[in-house]
Amino acid sequence: MQALYAQLLVGLINGSFYALLSLGLAVIFGMLNIINFAHGALYMMGAFCAYFLLHLTGLGYWPALIIAPIVVGIFGMILERTMLQWLTGLDHLYGLLLTFGIALIVQGVFQNYFGSSGLPYAIPDELKGGMNLGFMFLPIYRGWVVVFSLIVCIATWYLIEKTRLGANLRAATENPTLVRAFGINVPRMITLTYGLGVGLAALAGVLSAPINQVRPLMGADLIIVVFAVVVIGGMGSIMGSIITGFALGVIEGLTKYFYPEASNTVVFVLMVLVLLVKPTGLTGRAA
Amino acid sequence: MAEAPAKAAGTQVLSVENLEAWYGESHILHGINFNVNAGEVVTLLGRNGAGKTTTLKSVMGIIGKRTGSIRFNNEDITRAASDKIARMGVAFCPEERGIFASLDVRENLLLPPIVRPGGLSLDQIFELFPNLKERLNSQGTKLSGGEQQMLAIARILRTGARFLMLDEPTEGLAPVIIQQIGHTIARLKSEGFTILLVEQNFRFASTVADRYYIVEHGKVIDGFANADLQANMDKLHTYLGV
Numbered sequence A: 001m002q003a004l005y006a007q008l009l010v011g012l013i014n015g016s017f018y019a020l021l022s023l024g025l026a027v028i029f030g031m032l033n034i035i036n037f038a039h040g041a042l043y044m045m046g047a048f049c050a051y052f053l054l055h056l057t058g059l060g061y062w063p064a065l066i067i068a069p070i071v072v073g074i075f076g077m078i079l080e081r082t083m084l085q086w087l088t089g090l091d092h093l094y095g096l097l098l099t100f101g102i103a104l105i106v107q108g109v110f111q112n113y114f115g116s117s118g119l120p121y122a123i124p125d126e127l128k129g130g131m132n133l134g135f136m137f138l139p140i141y142r143g144w145v146v147v148f149s150l151i152v153c154i155a156t157w158y159l160i161e162k163t164r165l166g167a168n169l170r171a172a173t174e175n176p177t178l179v180r181a182f183g184i185n186v187p188r189m190i191t192l193t194y195g196l197g198v199g200l201a202a203l204a205g206v207l208s209a210p211i212n213q214v215r216p217l218m219g220a221d222l223i224i225v226v227f228a229v230v231v232i233g234g235m236g237s238i239m240g241s242i243i244t245g246f247a248l249g250v251i252e253g254l255t256k257y258f259y260p261e262a263s264n265t266v267v268f269v270l271m272v273l274v275l276l277v278k279p280t281g282l283t284g285r286a287a
Numbered sequence B: 001m002a003e004a005p006a007k008a009a010g011t012q013v014l015s016v017e018n019l020e021a022w023y024g025e026s027h028i029l030h031g032i033n034f035n036v037n038a039g040e041v042v043t044l045l046g047r048n049g050a051g052k053t054t055t056l057k058s059v060m061g062i063i064g065k066r067t068g069s070i071r072f073n074n075e076d077i078t079r080a081a082s083d084k085i086a087r088m089g090v091a092f093c094p095e096e097r098g099i100f101a102s103l104d105v106r107e108n109l110l111l112p113p114i115v116r117p118g119g120l121s122l123d124q125i126f127e128l129f130p131n132l133k134e135r136l137n138s139q140g141t142k143l144s145g146g147e148q149q150m151l152a153i154a155r156i157l158r159t160g161a162r163f164l165m166l167d168e169p170t171e172g173l174a175p176v177i178i179q180q181i182g183h184t185i186a187r188l189k190s191e192g193f194t195i196l197l198v199e200q201n202f203r204f205a206s207t208v209a210d211r212y213y214i215v216e217h218g219k220v221i222d223g224f225a226n227a228d229l230q231a232n233m234d235k236l237h238t239y240l241g242v
Helices: A002-032 A040-056 A061-082 A093-116 A140-163 A164-175 A176-181 A186-212 A218-233 A239-257 A264-278 B053-058 B082-087 B104-111 B123-127 B129-134 B145-157 B175-190 B228-239
Strands: A128-131 A137-139 B012-023 B025-037 B041-046 B063-073 B090-093 B161-168 B194-199 B209-215 B219-225
Touching: A002 A040, A002 A140, A002 A164, A002 A186, A002 A218, A002 A239, A040 A061, A040 A093, A040 A218, A061 A186, A061 A218, A128 B175, A137 A140, A140 A186, A140 A239, A140 B209, A164 A176, A164 A186, A164 B104, A176 A186, A176 B082, A186 A218, A186 B228, A218 A239, A218 B090, A218 B104, A218 B123, A239 B104, B012 B104, B012 B194, B025 B041, B025 B063, B025 B194, B041 B053, B041 B228, B053 B082, B053 B090, B053 B161, B063 B082, B090 B145, B104 B129, B104 B145, B104 B219, B123 B129, B123 B145, B129 B145, B161 B175, B175 B194, B175 B209, B209 B228
Parallel strands: B025 B219, B041 B194, B041 B209, B090 B161, B161 B194
Antiparallel strands: A128 A137, B012 B025, B012 B063, B209 B219
């Protein structure tokens, strides 16, 4: 039983990363119509940013949680202004090639300087240790990742679905030309949206640093699963990508317990099944 | 925008000269010339595909390639971005109404930002369109066609823009709704709004318009005042093929 709970927790943690990353991908896809293959590299940059902050400036985990998403978000906005904006109106394939190329370059640069092995990043003192829940032992940092990710996901959902700003964003996703003709600066909104999606990826990177170490290819490994999650959930829906992210993490964890051989493939098998039954994904609209 | 409408009449709000416009490769407008004075309702008439909608879109800045001259309140907006044009006080109600499915009625109504003071308050809007008040929490596209048209007009009245471009506001609507929209336009005119209307239905247009321009093959080929409508009836039938 202990092992089952442990796998469930691992599943929830992976689910947190899936949710944060697929949420950013969904937001970006909605506004920019770009499948952002650079997402994994930007997630990695978030973790490295935390690492640099610690070793170059002495700023620890808590400031990094705020600074890294902002720094990487700004980097993303520069990418959008200088490159991605020119993709408007072109086939998806160009966006795929460009963002995939950006990912390879960014990962290559980091690999050149830091190799492929992981750099350690310590758990902050406040979150060290664990709690005995009676039925299992819960490392506090892992519990924190799950709870904090959930809060960030729900806050993002609220921002997009319930606020004035989110209404502008949803409207611009539907009909950018008309929204702009109402006097809203849509190009600026697109840049900020890309920054938001990228910031979420960087935040996931910081959260992940103490668990998975800081590695140039940490995002490349993860992002493949995240794209399967996005395909299963459907590109269009914010809540859909959050729920699918957490659910697939848990399903993966359960598979590790009940049939470990399939744990690396279960997400992809599910993806194939969903594509057969509902090609737009569980909550998606036609693209 | 405190000037009284009658006093302001005569000053040119919009002047369009030699406007040419393209949709991708196809050349749609071949030299459009017309003007709209403050406080007027001016109607562009013409057959389907004549270039009326493209003219409105060009003024709004949402047609990719346009040449010639478009001046709004004496400022050149020929090459301005559409969000800038909107912020100068031009409001657009598109033919397809453009109600957003992912927004509820309230969000649709509040979407266009206030560009200058003097727009209608929500209470004034609900007085004009009582139906909207009862449906504030419905999804925008769940409204009937008539209600969607009202919402599309209502949301640009909040912004403080005093120059409205309405593209076929009566298309596909029941006579009683058309009447309500006619009353609304008359009321807006009496409050000093300047309106550029595109219509196929010239019987409706004749109830609100001060002047007409006839658009054919991407050019303005004729124009006359509402007072001369009867005298021009034969010509009009030829132009419109009705």
